Amino acid sequence: DAGITQSPRHKVTETGTPVTLRCHQTENHRYMYWYRQDPGHGLRLIHYSYGVKDTDKGEVSDGYSVSRSKTEDFLLTLESATSSQTSVYFCAISPRSTSTDTQYFGPGTRLTVL
């Protein structure tokens, strides 16, 4: 298994509060991703990073920001959480050394916004 951890694994928070989710990898992979999974929507890309301090938006980036100050850590921040951000969040990593590299996923963080 790829060395990916996510913290926290579960979180309950209130509307309007800031929330930060952390993804940590031990594989030294260049690319890191944040997805959310919701019933009826599959996996949707929020943001991704292609190197330290290099990030780009995904399909559903509104309301989210990211930061990557070290190769091994990729943070996802909800500046002011809303109930629509209740979801399961997955981090993924990829070496992207070839065009056919796959992505490896972490165990997920279940976030509930009340």
Next chain:
Amino acid sequence: DQQVKQNSPSLSVQEGRISILNCDYTNSMFDYFLWYKKYPAEGPTFLISISSIKDKNEDGRFTVFLNKSAKHLSLHIVPSQPGDSAVYFCAASGQGGSEKLVFGKGTKLTVNP
């Protein structure tokens, strides 16, 4: 607009029989396709992939078929086992090594003993 479609939300098969999961895509620029398997409360795990230069890729009990003209791929599991019960996601990426994967909504496979 959904670029990767898995039109069957669920599929139920008997142990030992073949499971066929289908996936359609609309973007002709996609050239690399993957299947992921997901158990409850776990992250998706990579299962098998296929490049657009091939029409078949096999790995043990799992075979993926790609029909580029129909923009259709399928995952065959033979023989199906109860441990294969999971949600299966189809994903695609674009030409030139796009760093982004586009996922379908998933198909829940149940293999009955």
